[in-house]
Amino acid sequence: MTWLKLVEGYMPMQMISELGLSILVFVLVNWALHRSGMGIPKFWAGVGVFVFIQLYLKYRIYPPIPFSVRAIYGTVSACGIFMWVSGSEKEWQEFKRPILNVMDGITNFHQSVRTAMLVVIPLALGGFAYSSFLPSFEEPIELRTVHPAPPATTKVHGKTFVLQVVENPYRVNADGDYDQGYTDARIVEQAMGRLMKDVNDPNYNPWDPNADGYIKYVREGGEIFFQNCHFCHGDNLNGRGLWAYAFNPIPANFTDAGTIAQLQETFVFWRVSKGGIGLPGEGFPWASVMPPWEQHLTVDEIWKVVMFEYWHTGYYPRTWD
Amino acid sequence: MGRLMSRQTRKNILAVSGLFAMGAMLVLPILTALPALAAGGASATGGPPPDVVMAQEAEGEGEAEPVEVGRDVYYKTEGPVVGMPAPKTEDTEAFYPRYNFESRVLLWVANQQHLYYGSFVLAVPIFCMCIEFAGLITKDKAMAKKYDQLAYDFIKISLTAYSLTAILGGILIFTFLTLYPAFFGYLSSIFRPVMHIYALMFVAESGTLYIYYYGWDKMKEGMLKWLHASMSVVLNVIGTVLMFLANSWIGFMMSPAGVDEQGRYLGNIWHVIHTALWNPLNVHRILGNMAFGGGVVAAYAAYRFLSAKNDEERAHYDWMGYIAMALGVAFLIPLPFAGYWLMREVYAYRQQMGITLMGGLLAWLFIIQATMIGILFLTTNYYLWQALGRMTGGERFQRYIKYFVFILVVGLLVFITPHTIVMTPAELKAMGGQQHPVLGNYGVMSAKNGGINAIIMTTIASFIWYQRGNRVPAVKWAKFGNIFLITFFVVAHLNNIWVACYGYFIPANVRIGLSIPQVAGTLSCLFIGSALNLAMLRQSRELGPIRWGQIAPRSQYALIMLATAFTWMMGLMGYIRSSVRLFWHVNEIMRDNSPWAYTHTIGFGANVISFNVLFFWITILFVFWLGALGAKKAPVPAMQPVPGGAPQPATSHY
Numbered sequence: 001m002t003w004l005k006l007v008e009g010y011m012p013m014q015m016i017s018e019l020g021l022s023i024l025v026f027v028l029v030n031w032a033l034h035r036s037g038m039g040i041p042k043f044w045a046g047v048g049v050f051v052f053i054q055l056y057l058k059y060r061i062y063p064p065i066p067f068s069v070r071a072i073y074g075t076v077s078a079c080g081i082f083m084w085v086s087g088s089e090k091e092w093q094e095f096k097r098p099i100l101n102v103m104d105g106i107t108n109f110h111q112s113v114r115t116a117m118l119v120v121i122p123l124a125l126g127g128f129a130y131s132s133f134l135p136s137f138e139e140p141i142e143l144r145t146v147h148p149a150p151p152a153t154t155k156v157h158g159k160t161f162v163l164q165v166v167e168n169p170y171r172v173n174a175d176g177d178y179d180q181g182y183t184d185a186r187i188v189e190q191a192m193g194r195l196m197k198d199v200n201d202p203n204y205n206p207w208d209p210n211a212d213g214y215i216k217y218v219r220e221g222g223e224i225f226f227q228n229c230h231f232c233h234g235d236n237l238n239g240r241g242l243w244a245y246a247f248n249p250i251p252a253n254f255t256d257a258g259t260i261a262q263l264q265e266t267f268v269f270w271r272v273s274k275g276g277i278g279l280p281g282e283g284f285p286w287a288s289v290m291p292p293w294e295q296h297l298t299v300d301e302i303w304k305v306v307m308f309e310y311w312h313t314g315y316y317p318r319t320w321d
Numbered sequence: 322m323g324r325l326m327s328r329q330t331r332k333n334i335l336a337v338s339g340l341f342a343m344g345a346m347l348v349l350p351i352l353t354a355l356p357a358l359a360a361g362g363a364s365a366t367g368g369p370p371p372d373v374v375m376a377q378e379a380e381g382e383g384e385a386e387p388v389e390v391g392r393d394v395y396y397k398t399e400g401p402v403v404g405m406p407a408p409k410t411e412d413t414e415a416f417y418p419r420y421n422f423e424s425r426v427l428l429w430v431a432n433q434q435h436l437y438y439g440s441f442v443l444a445v446p447i448f449c450m451c452i453e454f455a456g457l458i459t460k461d462k463a464m465a466k467k468y469d470q471l472a473y474d475f476i477k478i479s480l481t482a483y484s485l486t487a488i489l490g491g492i493l494i495f496t497f498l499t500l501y502p503a504f505f506g507y508l509s510s511i512f513r514p515v516m517h518i519y520a521l522m523f524v525a526e527s528g529t530l531y532i533y534y535y536g537w538d539k540m541k542e543g544m545l546k547w548l549h550a551s552m553s554v555v556l557n558v559i560g561t562v563l564m565f566l567a568n569s570w571i572g573f574m575m576s577p578a579g580v581d582e583q584g585r586y587l588g589n590i591w592h593v594i595h596t597a598l599w600n601p602l603n604v605h606r607i608l609g610n611m612a613f614g615g616g617v618v619a620a621y622a623a624y625r626f627l628s629a630k631n632d633e634e635r636a637h638y639d640w641m642g643y644i645a646m647a648l649g650v651a652f653l654i655p656l657p658f659a660g661y662w663l664m665r666e667v668y669a670y671r672q673q674m675g676i677t678l679m680g681g682l683l684a685w686l687f688i689i690q691a692t693m694i695g696i697l698f699l700t701t702n703y704y705l706w707q708a709l710g711r712m713t714g715g716e717r718f719q720r721y722i723k724y725f726v727f728i729l730v731v732g733l734l735v736f737i738t739p740h741t742i743v744m745t746p747a748e749l750k751a752m753g754g755q756q757h758p759v760l761g762n763y764g765v766m767s768a769k770n771g772g773i774n775a776i777i778m779t780t781i782a783s784f785i786w787y788q789r790g791n792r793v794p795a796v797k798w799a800k801f802g803n804i805f806l807i808t809f810f811v812v813a814h815l816n817n818i819w820v821a822c823y824g825y826f827i828p829a830n831v832r833i834g835l836s837i838p839q840v841a842g843t844l845s846c847l848f849i850g851s852a853l854n855l856a857m858l859r860q861s862r863e864l865g866p867i868r869w870g871q872i873a874p875r876s877q878y879a880l881i882m883l884a885t886a887f888t889w890m891m892g893l894m895g896y897i898r899s900s901v902r903l904f905w906h907v908n909e910i911m912r913d914n915s916p917w918a919y920t921h922t923i924g925f926g927a928n929v930i931s932f933n934v935l936f937f938w939i940t941i942l943f944v945f946w947l948g949a950l951g952a953k954k955a956p957v958p959a960m961q962p963v964p965g966g967a968p969q970p971a972t973s974h975y
Contacts, residue, residue: 011762061759063751064752066743069760083706092875138745139747148682257762258740262765
């Protein structure tokens with residue numbers, strides 16, 4: 001459906017709104033038809049809504065929704081439709097009528113449908129059983145743990161870091177003290193080129209090439225990123241780098257609300273330091289080709305590049321307070 | 322008459338003395354639980370016993386053996402080492418004796434069955450207490466009799482279950498002793514005084530329960546009835562303390578305290594009990610037990626309704642099912658908030674434990690849990706909509722069911738959308754990354770909070786519908802009240818949606834704080850909405866009677882489904898809570914070196930949980946059957962219809 005685009009940034013609400021509006025239209029049409037004595041029978045209304053939802057999920061949403069999620073959505077929507085059609089005794093009787101008519105075979109038509117069902121249902125079940133036993137050459141489904149739990153401590157370049165309490169030494173205010181509030185206020189929204197928050201300083205220029213302190217470290221982190229990371233994670237940190245599609249899965253998209261925005265900075269520090277090879281047991285099947293960056297970068301460089309990733313995406317690391 | 326009076330007075334004196342004796346029995350274990358006594362005579366601050374101190378003083382400072390001091394792994398305080406280090410086990414028969422079967426699964430089944438029955442017998446007396454008091458304070462004599470009968474029905478089911486709980490507790494201990502002797506030896510060396518107190522409390526609980534049950538008919542009038550009802554309070558206090566003590570063991574296994582890094586006990590029993598997760602576990606378990614107990618009793622009532630031979634029985638069990646369901650759901654509504662608190666404390670205790678639970682290895686089990694929560698709420702709504710059908714006037718609400726269904730389904734879809742999607746590599750490639758650009762946003766907490774709050778608010782609205790089923794408010798300000806009520810719910814929903822969306826534009830730590838306005842909106846709907854509705858219904862016009870017993874049978878299947886979902890979810894959450902320790906018997910203190918110290922696959926875990934659920938329901942059916950057997954032998958007069966009226970256990974729901 002190219003004429004009605006899913007607008008980036010609003011897609012989740014757009015999907016719910018579209019479904020809601022469609023259902024509302026169905027209700028209004030059905031109400032109008034009822035008023036004119038041509039209401040849609042409950043059975044067919046239920047079947048229609050179910051089919052519509054499945055088609056919507058399969059053909060409207062792009063990129064395609066994996067089958068496992070569509071199966072969950074299909075089951076829940078079927079339960080919802082059952083609750084609706086059997087909400088009152090009158091509606092339930094109305095819904096059941098065509099099914100009972102077919103089972104009782106009250107007319108020749110119903111008898112033919114019943115006969116057809118007696119043939120079609122066993123055949124369909126047999127076909128399903130047959131196809132499920134056919135050998136498949138598809139790769140098996142992987143239930144990958146994207147964010148495995150980090151260890152309590154990690155050792156990088158001979159120094160032990162307690163991940164629960166360690167702080168990024170470059171996340172500092174003008175006085176050189178650790179200050180997440182100060183640095184959060186100085187994150188720039190990339191698309192708009194403006195600060196995310198009011199810093200109450202008319203002379204503050206986040207683009208000043210001679211700036212020192214926090215913004216200087218971010219700039220240095222950016223240099224490290226574009227020398228080492230952007231080939232996979234992309235210029236916009238969206239996981240679409242030059243080499244991204246050589247890997248499966250493609251590299252992490254930092255602009256997604258489900259990646260670094262969900263994590264503490266120390267978690268990202270650990271993952272960058274140890275790479276795919278350092279994933280713990282629960283990170284099975286360890287589907288990550290990220291190198292252990294501790295072999296290529298210093299501890300300071302890792303902290304700076306992590307800080308740049310947050311600054312560039314406009315996200316703040318997760319904290320406790 | 323005088324003789325009768327004196328007999329009555331004697332009874333009263335006897336009852337009061339009995340109650341005091343029970344109170345004393347209750348206080349005794351608490352006294353023995355005081356740190357000074359529990360530490361075997363050591364001072365509360367953890368020093369050596371007074372006789373040792375005196376001996377040391379007599380010998381002089383220079384000759385005294387230095388007392389080794391350890392540092393508490395959680396409280397960071399120092400205390401004398403009075404226990405042995407946690408055993409370092411190996412994968413041998415000495416540490417892990419075994420059959421040709423996985424010992425962990427045997428223990429899992431024994432534990433889960435004991436917990437199911439334990440929860441049930443702790444929850445049901447609380448219901449009994451509420452219902453018995455409701456019968457005592459009501460002025461309607463017929464209703465008082467019916468409440469009393471209902472409370473008696475409840476406790477009758479609980480009594481057989483109580484014996485089974487004790488038997489299963491014995492099986493559990495034997496399983497521990499025979500299959501995990503090293504671990505159980507270590508645990509009992511630390512919790513020695515607590516375990517003894519636990520046993521004493523169990524004796525007190527048994528005694529109180531039997532007096533409470535068998536004294537029902539003897540103590541049914543006047544002062545004695547009040548004493549009988551007070552006994553239910555004592556019974557529940559003992560039951561709750563029992564549960565708290567048992568929780569301290571699992572709290573210690575998850576978040577140990579009161580021991581040093583080697584696991585050596587430092588003499589302060591309160592530190593060992595009061596671990597980081599003890600209180601959240603206590604609150605969560607009380608609410609969970611209540612919801613579970615309500616579900617099981619509702620299923621019992623549904624079973625009796627469906628097998629009823631006449632309208633009278635159907636009416637009684639329809640009413641019983643409704644009351645049990647309402648009590649269960651009343652505790653289900655705050656349960657997610659208690660769970661949220663528990664998870665927050667888990668994150669605060671150990672970040673990696675929180676991530677393993679919610680974002681890592683066990684995250685998919687949480688999606689299954691979300692699905693079960695959704696089923697519970699959807700089933701509750703469905704039951705209430707069906708129940709509208711037995712009320713004259715209820716049909717005016719049924720036409721709006723489809724809108725409620727839409728909100729519930731959308732809320733549930735958002736709530737159960739996984740963050741880590743199961744997909745084939747081909748699907749992964751087609752999607753272009755691990756996160757779906759549309760659905761990925763439903764996978765994070767901000768959206769999920771919105772989803773569950775929408776579901777809870779809709780359930781509250783369904784309850785309000787139900788209360789109004791056969792009534793129309795007749796207060797002067799009814800119109801204003803209705804407008805206010807509708808506006809209140811609409812604004813609460815809009816606030817919920819807005820906050821859920823806004824959460825994506827702010828830092829994660831601020832986002833956690835956004836759950837407060839969401840929860841506040843939901844709780845406001847619960848308390849203000851319900852209170853306003855009740856105020857409006859105080860003067861109301863009745864459109865017709867409630868036709869108890871004339872409810873669609875599918876509503877009863879909904880009650881059975883509700884109970885099954887509770888049971889399954891409880892098994893699942895117990896598995897998750899236990900699995901989060903990964904390869905530790907006691908987190909970071911005592912390592913599990915048995916061959917089964919790995920996390921099962923989701924499929925295997927789900928199968929064992931399903932087996933546990935099935936086993937519980939088969940055995941509880943036996944308990945139900947026994948209950949029905951007793952009823953046949955000794956029909957209770959209150960089962961008879963109210964003279965001069967059709968069977969109507971209650972005329973209102975509030």
